[in-house]
Amino acid sequence: MQLEPRDAGDTRRRRLDEHWNQRRDLERQLHDGPALRIAALTLHLGLLAQQVRDGTGDLQQHIEALQGQLHLALQELRAIADQIYPPLLQEAGLGPALRELASGVQVPVRIDAVDGRFDPAVEGVAYFAVREVLEYATRTVDVTVRRDGDGLALDLANVNTGQGVAVRDRIQWLGGAVEIVGGSVLGTIKVRIPCE
Numbered sequence: 001m002q003l004e005p006r007d008a009g010d011t012r013r014r015r016l017d018e019h020w021n022q023r024r025d026l027e028r029q030l031h032d033g034p035a036l037r038i039a040a041l042t043l044h045l046g047l048l049a050q051q052v053r054d055g056t057g058d059l060q061q062h063i064e065a066l067q068g069q070l071h072l073a074l075q076e077l078r079a080i081a082d083q084i085y086p087p088l089l090q091e092a093g094l095g096p097a098l099r100e101l102a103s104g105v106q107v108p109v110r111i112d113a114v115d116g117r118f119d120p121a122v123e124g125v126a127y128f129a130v131r132e133v134l135e136y137a138t139r140t141v142d143v144t145v146r147r148d149g150d151g152l153a154l155d156l157a158n159v160n161t162g163q164g165v166a167v168r169d170r171i172q173w174l175g176g177a178v179e180i181v182g183g184s185v186l187g188t189i190k191v192r193i194p195c196e
Contacts, residue, residue: 001180018169026080033076041069085124094123094145094152098130107137113145118152119195125174126154126193129167133189136160154191161187 044066051057081087089097095113102109117123130143133156142157156167161180167189168178176193 026083029076029080029083033080034073037069037073037076041066041073044069086127089123089127090120093117094126097123097127098143098145101127101131101134102143105134105137107134108140109134109137110140110142111145112143114147116147121174122152122193122195125171125176126152126191129170129191130154130156132166132170133159133163136163139186148192151192151194154193156189156191158186159189161185161189164189167191 044062048057048059048062048066051062052059086097086100088100093116095111095115098111098113102111118126126145134141137159139158141159142155144153144155144157146153161182161184164178164180168176171178171191171193174193176191179190179192181188181190
């Protein structure tokens, strides 16, 4: 089953809604994670400064605790930055970035990806399409990335085929196409994206 492009207005509206929802989610993650942790660290530093002036407390223990909290805040910030654009995708390409992504999901994922690079926009769209599909995966997923003439071919097997619409919305602005093969619930989402 070939997924046809939506009416341009619906697609644009859906993409804008998704964009702003993602920005809101990132803001919430920043506020609920690193921002609160840094605010607590500021208070902790104030108490520590008072103890230093008074000559009380175990300075070494407090410094180690603060270092641990700063390390956690840094990890949280890196995790949020990875949602914006993963560094490994920029540095090494789609295959290594997908392998790293697969190592962090709940279901087994097999990645078969060609070496070499694609256009940055194509790599970014493909990466985030795979990430979105993996969020809803319930069993082992097979991800295949290969060159298809002048473009990228991406097959996602054993996935929720309902995610085909979300994938189509992601790749449509690059002139890509999505085809659903298999059952109405589990099957394969086949993506083709032209490259420049």
